[in-house]
Amino acid sequence: MATILSFAAIFPLNTLGHYIHWHWFYISVANLTVIILMIVTFVAALLLPFPGRRRRKENQ
Amino acid sequence: MSNAEIDRQWTTRLRRRVEGKLPPEKVLPDTQPSYVASWIYVFGVATLASLGVVIFTGCVLALRGPQWWHGSQYGHFVNSLHLWSVEIFFFTMVIHLWGKFAMAAWRGGRTLTWMTGVVTFLASIATAFTGYASQSNFDSQWITTQAKDGINATGAGAYFNVLNLGQMLMWHIVLLPIAAVVLTALHVILVRIKGVVPPFEDDVKPAAQKVAVGE
Amino acid sequence: MTKKAFRPDVDAPEWKGGHTPYDIIKEGTIALLVIALLTLIFAVVFGSPDEAAITIKSWSNADPIDFATTALSELNGTSISASYGAPYNHNGASQQIGPLQLAKWVGVRIPINSAQNFVIEPLKALPNEPTLDADLKQYSSASSSTQTGWLNAYAKASADMKFVKGQVVVNTTNAGPVPVMINDLTTMARSGALDQDLLNDNGFYTTDYTKPLLFLADSQYLGNLATEQHLGGDQWGMMNETGNYPGQAWLWLYTFWYQIPPFNQSGNGDALVWAVMMVLSVLLLLVPVIPGLRSIPRKLRIYRLIWREHYRDSGGSS
Numbered sequence A: 001m002a003t004i005l006s007f008a009a010i011f012p013l014n015t016l017g018h019y020i021h022w023h024w025f026y027i028s029v030a031n032l033t034v035i036i037l038m039i040v041t042f043v044a045a046l047l048l049p050f051p052g053r054r055r056r057k058e059n060q
Numbered sequence B: 001m002s003n004a005e006i007d008r009q010w011t012t013r014l015r016r017r018v019e020g021k022l023p024p025e026k027v028l029p030d031t032q033p034s035y036v037a038s039w040i041y042v043f044g045v046a047t048l049a050s051l052g053v054v055i056f057t058g059c060v061l062a063l064r065g066p067q068w069w070h071g072s073q074y075g076h077f078v079n080s081l082h083l084w085s086v087e088i089f090f091f092t093m094v095i096h097l098w099g100k101f102a103m104a105a106w107r108g109g110r111t112l113t114w115m116t117g118v119v120t121f122l123a124s125i126a127t128a129f130t131g132y133a134s135q136s137n138f139d140s141q142w143i144t145t146q147a148k149d150g151i152n153a154t155g156a157g158a159y160f161n162v163l164n165l166g167q168m169l170m171w172h173i174v175l176l177p178i179a180a181v182v183l184t185a186l187h188v189i190l191v192r193i194k195g196v197v198p199p200f201e202d203d204v205k206p207a208a209q210k211v212a213v214g215e
Numbered sequence C: 001m002t003k004k005a006f007r008p009d010v011d012a013p014e015w016k017g018g019h020t021p022y023d024i025i026k027e028g029t030i031a032l033l034v035i036a037l038l039t040l041i042f043a044v045v046f047g048s049p050d051e052a053a054i055t056i057k058s059w060s061n062a063d064p065i066d067f068a069t070t071a072l073s074e075l076n077g078t079s080i081s082a083s084y085g086a087p088y089n090h091n092g093a094s095q096q097i098g099p100l101q102l103a104k105w106v107g108v109r110i111p112i113n114s115a116q117n118f119v120i121e122p123l124k125a126l127p128n129e130p131t132l133d134a135d136l137k138q139y140s141s142a143s144s145s146t147q148t149g150w151l152n153a154y155a156k157a158s159a160d161m162k163f164v165k166g167q168v169v170v171n172t173t174n175a176g177p178v179p180v181m182i183n184d185l186t187t188m189a190r191s192g193a194l195d196q197d198l199l200n201d202n203g204f205y206t207t208d209y210t211k212p213l214l215f216l217a218d219s220q221y222l223g224n225l226a227t228e229q230h231l232g233g234d235q236w237g238m239m240n241e242t243g244n245y246p247g248q249a250w251l252w253l254y255t256f257w258y259q260i261p262p263f264n265q266s267g268n269g270d271a272l273v274w275a276v277m278m279v280l281s282v283l284l285l286l287v288p289v290i291p292g293l294r295s296i297p298r299k300l301r302i303y304r305l306i307w308r309e310h311y312r313d314s315g316g317s318s
Helices: A030-046 A054-060 B003-008 B008-022 B039-063 B074-102 B111-133 B136-152 B165-194 C024-046 C056-062 C064-075 C102-106 C114-124 C129-141 C143-159 C180-191 C193-197 C212-215 C220-228 C251-258 C269-285 C293-300 C308-314
Strands: A018-024 A025-028 B031-033 C020-021 C162-164 C168-169
Touching: A018 A030, A025 A030, A030 B074, A030 C162, A030 C251, A054 C180, B003 B008, B003 B111, B003 C102, B003 C168, B008 C143, B039 B165, B039 C024, B074 C024, B074 C114, B074 C293, B111 B136, B111 B165, B111 C114, B111 C251, B136 C056, B136 C212, B136 C220, B136 C269, B165 C114, C056 C064, C056 C180, C056 C212, C064 C114, C064 C143, C064 C162, C064 C168, C064 C180, C114 C129, C114 C212, C129 C168, C129 C180, C143 C180, C143 C212, C180 C193, C193 C251, C212 C220
Parallel strands: none
Antiparallel strands: A018 A025, B031 C020, C162 C168
16 A cells, blocks of 8 residues: 555645735635635525425424 | 432433433434535534544654654644645534524524534634644744733733643643543534424414423 | 513523424434545545644854854853743743732743753763863853853954864953854754754653753744744734644634734733633633623524524515
8 A cells, every 4th residue: 555555746836935914914815715714614604505405394 | 229319310311311311322323304415514613623633643752752843844744734634624614604603503402502502612722723833933922922912911810821832731731632522522412402403483473482401 | 481571692492393304313424524525635635734843953053143143142141932931930031910919929840041051061971182171161160240241342342253174263252151152053053963962861862842942932043934834923823824724713813903003013912812702712711601702693683594494484484
């Protein structure tokens, strides 16, 4: 297995980081991406219709 | 032996208490209230699942000791799994927190459920921090030498020495995980006992309400 | 069940409505599989960072002048660690929160004498160095005013410090034994021997890196490398990770305070930030019992989205 499979990352993020700097606000693009994704996921969780509602109604 | 004697036993009393509060149909329910119909509800179980993956990958990382991952590409890969499971764990936990806040999920005698959740969140932050401190690489050198000032300023640095790798590793892989798992278990048990919080009763006059359980 | 006024942010109505089938085991299994798969994808695609640790050897070889300057600051007591205060020594004012001098009250629990621990003791450990031994004896037996005179003379001349052919060169004649001590410590550091010597407190085995980390943290070198990687305290560094990896983004609020006054200008900044975070953590913990705070969700009305099917079915109320 050791010789067949490489466990190295496909897109390693080891290059010098990208940062957004605005007055005292200073954030890495990576962290900002995570935070934006969290907000997007939260909003999506609120808005997207939850499946299985029809079946629920029949069972009520 | 009389029944009265059996009734007085600690074991009997504990068992009855548990049975009363947490019958099997509450531990492993097969139905849920019909208002539970939103994607926001999946973030609790997602946090729990992430915690499972965090612990599993951490255990694999532990198998060959704290330095293994620096020199082995398999070790490094397991470290990557551990890192990303932690990122997902916090990601899902914070969304779970936002969601439960939006629902005011402490209502109806669920204050302790909220509180165990908050303490678990704080314990998880401490656990992650000690993990960063135990990496034994440049990142941990910098993080610990910076963090020492904050912790020293509280007086805790005298006993919780972030520059002591052995101490940080022990907290990361023994003490704090035990705390996090126990707190999580308490939190989940409380959720099972109390159930998920019902919706706000909009348009209903407050005084006419029957109150379930107060604080 | 009791009859009393209904407090909408504290009490919840008992659910009298319907129930739907719910397979908790299936849900848990699916969640576990999805999270495991996501973890696997991220790990395979992005990997994880592992910037190698620096050593005192690598530091003193990369920047011998910074090392020698730091060594001088350990010897003359001007380094961060030498003038830290509790828990390391009594040489500085510890941070305080108003009248609460928490660090000072706990006291010196991890004693560090920078001159002795980082310079004199390691030099004493070097074998077969008769000149150095004589110089160390001369230094130790001198009065503190004589020592100060030597150190000041060396410090003054060290503005023009050079590193030539493996030697620290400082143009001074009245610094007594100090030039030899600093030069020999630099040589020792460059060989890697100082890394080992700072770890030998517990004999053969060790897991405690307090001394070498404090020494490294006194340098310009570590801070410069960290700043290059955007890890500096004024760069929200605690949140950040080396390279382009996400870091401890959940520390955003803790890190945030360090960027604004009064925290970023106060000598008590760390203590103040911790105090603020403790208060905020307790507030978060106590949200359910704090009037006003616990009403926010009801007023935000995000819950109308979460339970929109319920409200639709019940025509606005349940």
